[in-house]
Amino acid sequence: MSLKLTKKSFSNSFDKLKEIYTIYAPKRSPKQGRFCDTDIIKYDVINSSDEIVFNEKSNYAAKEVLSPITETLFYFTDNEYRAKKIAKKPILMFVRACDINAIKRFDDIYLKNGGFVDSFYAGIRENISFALMECPSKGWDTCFCASMKSNIVNDDEYIFGIQLGEEIKVDIKDPSLTEIFDGSQITYHVPVVEENLISVKIPMISNKDVQAKVKDLDLWKEYDKRCIKCGSCTIACSTCTCYTSYDMSYTPDSNAGERRRINASCHIDGYTDMAGGHSFRPSAGERLRFKTMHKIHDHAKRFGGEHMCVGCGRCSDHCPAFISFSTLVNKLSVEVDKLNEEDING
Amino acid sequence: MDNILEPKPYKILIVKKLTAIEWLFRVEFDEIEKINYGQFIQISIPKIGEAPISITEFNAEEGWIEFLIRKVGLVTNVLFELKPGDEIFMRGPYGNGFPFDENYRNKNLIVVAGGSGCGPVRSMINAVNNNFESVKNMEVILGFKNEECILFEDDISSWEKKSNIITTVDEMCKDGNCSLGLSSGLVTEHFSKLDLSDLSNVEIVIVGPPKMMEFSAKEFVKMGVPEEQIWLSFERKMSCAVGKCGHCRVDETYVCLDGPVFNYTKGKYLID
Ligand SMILES: Cc1cc2nc3c(=O)[nH]c(=O)nc-3n(C[C@H](O)[C@H](O)[C@H](O)COP(=O)(O)OP(=O)(O)OC[C@H]3O[C@@H](n4cnc5c(N)ncnc54)[C@H](O)[C@@H]3O)c2cc1C
Ligand code: SF4
Numbered sequence: 001m002s003l004k005l006t007k008k009s010f011s012n013s014f015d016k017l018k019e020i021y022t023i024y025a026p027k028r029s030p031k032q033g034r035f036c037d038t039d040i041i042k043y044d045v046i047n048s049s050d051e052i053v054f055n056e057k058s059n060y061a062a063k064e065v066l067s068p069i070t071e072t073l074f075y076f077t078d079n080e081y082r083a084k085k086i087a088k089k090p091i092l093m094f095v096r097a098c099d100i101n102a103i104k105r106f107d108d109i110y111l112k113n114g115g116f117v118d119s120f121y122a123g124i125r126e127n128i129s130f131a132l133m134e135c136p137s138k139g140w141d142t143c144f145c146a147s148m149k150s151n152i153v154n155d156d157e158y159i160f161g162i163q164l165g166e167e168i169k170v171d172i173k174d175p176s177l178t179e180i181f182d183g184s185q186i187t188y189h190v191p192v193v194e195e196n197l198i199s200v201k202i203p204m205i206s207n208k209d210v211q212a213k214v215k216d217l218d219l220w221k222e223y224d225k226r227c228i229k230c231g232s233c234t235i236a237c238s239t240c241t242c243y244t245s246y247d248m249s250y251t252p253d254s255n256a257g258e259r260r261r262i263n264a265s266c267h268i269d270g271y272t273d274m275a276g277g278h279s280f281r282p283s284a285g286e287r288l289r290f291k292t293m294h295k296i297h298d299h300a301k302r303f304g305g306e307h308m309c310v311g312c313g314r315c316s317d318h319c320p321a322f323i324s325f326s327t328l329v330n331k332l333s334v335e336v337d338k339l340n341e342e343d344i345n346g
Numbered sequence: 347m348d349n350i351l352e353p354k355p356y357k358i359l360i361v362k363k364l365t366a367i368e369w370l371f372r373v374e375f376d377e378i379e380k381i382n383y384g385q386f387i388q389i390s391i392p393k394i395g396e397a398p399i400s401i402t403e404f405n406a407e408e409g410w411i412e413f414l415i416r417k418v419g420l421v422t423n424v425l426f427e428l429k430p431g432d433e434i435f436m437r438g439p440y441g442n443g444f445p446f447d448e449n450y451r452n453k454n455l456i457v458v459a460g461g462s463g464c465g466p467v468r469s470m471i472n473a474v475n476n477n478f479e480s481v482k483n484m485e486v487i488l489g490f491k492n493e494e495c496i497l498f499e500d501d502i503s504s505w506e507k508k509s510n511i512i513t514t515v516d517e518m519c520k521d522g523n524c525s526l527g528l529s530s531g532l533v534t535e536h537f538s539k540l541d542l543s544d545l546s547n548v549e550i551v552i553v554g555p556p557k558m559m560e561f562s563a564k565e566f567v568k569m570g571v572p573e574e575q576i577w578l579s580f581e582r583k584m585s586c587a588v589g590k591c592g593h594c595r596v597d598e599t600y601v602c603l604d605g606p607v608f609n610y611t612k613g614k615y616l617i618d
């Protein structure tokens with residue numbers, strides 16, 4: 001069922017939703033942006049419908065709700081481990097189509113990889129429901145979700161769709177919510193972004209030998225000088241899941257402390273360091289290659305589904321060296337076509 | 347639902363100093379029936395951290411497992427301060443381990459191990475040594491930096507009773523004369539002494555530093571051993587050991603889940 005709502009009526013509905021859910025949405029923090037006098041839009045708990053930022057793309061992805069930058073896993077007292085308690089209240093997240101697809105990539109890793117289920121992630125994940133926010137017809141300037149097939153969300157993956165612009169329209173998918181919304185009936189369904197301003201051609205790597213040759217492409221060397229190994233792209237990425245765990249004591253002589261995990265980045269020094277001083281992928285180009293291949297090849301190859309990258313474009317938005325991920329992937333596609341051809345012709 | 351990241355406490359039973367920086371720890375353990383040769387455990391010390399360590403031996407009847415631990419950093423430094431009776435925390439076993447029943451049984455098993463690479467292969471060599479009928483034959487080459495670095499001398503002398511065991515040191519032995527039974531030179535220099543007369547029946551396990559594994563595997567391939575019959579055990583930085591943290595990933599492979607043991611047909615691509 002779809003309804004057209006007044007601002008006031010939506011605000012009332014929001015308050016009713018708040019009784020059931022803890023609500024997360026993209027929220028503006030004035031003057032906390034990366035450049036002076038810019039705002040930052042990131043996911044946070046919101047208390048009123050006015051706080052939802054609808055007309056802009058959030059600077060940071062929805063993943064932070066499920067995988068905070070730092071997260072306590074265990075508390076130690078003397079020699080005991082006590083796992084963090086996970087709040088049981090249901091969570092409602094206002095997200096875009098790419099966000100829902102990104103969280104499905106998280107599920108691949110945290111719920112499926114190796115048959116091991118991460119309890120901390122699972123505990124939050126099972127409480128989450130999505131409200132699907134409509135995007136502008138072609139998304140924003142760095143988006144390429146249509147190329148990554150993350151523009152599409154199944155009807156059963158969200159509880160209502162919403163347009164929060166000049167007009168407020170909702171498309172209620174979960175029948176139990178009909179009591180919450182009050183408005184006049186219309187026909188409305190969140191439209192799919194069929195095409196973006198940019199499109200990306202994903203390289204088709206034909207076999208293991210071609211995959212190995214991709215590592216030696218000259219293409220990566222260009223980035224040795226440009227990429228400064230800052231890791232901003234992976235922090236902003238909708239689907240980067242990597243972390244490092246570390247322990248701490250509350251005070252130097254106390255028996256109490258915590259085990260935490262903190263987001264890790266394959267772009268940053270130390271990611272592969274081993275005892276004896278050995279590490280892998282020392283150059284910036286090699287690291288960019290590792291990340292790129294993860295996003296548009298390795299993950300899909302492992303899990304047999306869609307690519308990890310959902311085309312949100314946040315890596316390009318955040319890169320201080322103005323490295324455009326979509327441009328890089330298109331360049332790689334040209335090189336891989338050549339490698340595939342060489343491979344066929346021997 | 348079990349929390350896969352939560353370790354459990356276990357008591358240290360014995361600490362034995364093998365070299366200055368490599369000690370053997372025997373620790374109580376209760377899930378020994380799950381263990382396969384070459385798997386590893388996450389050892390954890392509250393407020394310090396966690397580290398993956400190979401199980402070098404296990405005994406189901408007596409309820410213990412052993413680790414060969416090199417003192418290199420945060421967790422291992424603290425381990426070297428502990429004594430029998432103290433508790434450490436563990437979770438595991440993790441990784442695949444060596445496919446002994448599927449691939450090595452009734453074969454000519456050749457094991458090449460370098461330095462602390464002896465850790466992961468020791469339980470399998472001991473098991474074969476105790477039940478020699480499980481293989482057609484076993485030969486072992488052990489490489490160490492110098493005489494002081496030699497590990498598991500007791501085990502080696504018991505293996506020598508049944509198998510061709512070549513123990514070699516990289517640095518020339520003192521005064522150019524090696525002690526009884528000791529050779530010098532890199533492990534690869536001794537491959538010609540192995541019985542490779544029936545190439546179809548041989549299975550080769552190589553564990554050691556990355557370069558040693560690479561050169562050894564290439565040398566065996568040159569000598570006519572099919573790639574499918576060569577096995578390597580990899581080491582990567584790990585944080586979670588359960589396929590979540592990403593540190594050990596190479597392409598679509600997670601070393602903590604799909605390894606640490608890889609057939610060479612796959613392992614040769616795991617370069618980075
Ligand atoms: C599958 C597997 C099996 C293993 N089996 C064994 C085994 O049987 N025995 C064994 O002794 N080891 C084994 N290891 C290796 C062991 O896990 C590592 O040596 C581990 O790092 C030790 O932990 P630690 O906390 O003591 O050292 P860490 O504190 O983690 O330090 C280890 C090394 O990491 C680097 N490092 C750490 N922090 C920094 C930093 N801030 N800056 C720069 N460099 C840094 C250094 O090179 C240092 O030497 C195994 C590893 C794997 C993956
Ligand atoms: S390997 Fe790199 S690109 Fe992949 S999830 Fe981890 S940090 Fe992100």
Ligand code: SF4
Binds near residue numbers: 232
């Ligand atoms: S690609 Fe850009 S954002 Fe990512 S690590 Fe390199 S410089 Fe930083």
Ligand code: FES
Binds near residue numbers: 583586588602
């Ligand atoms: S060690 Fe964490 S993914 Fe393998």
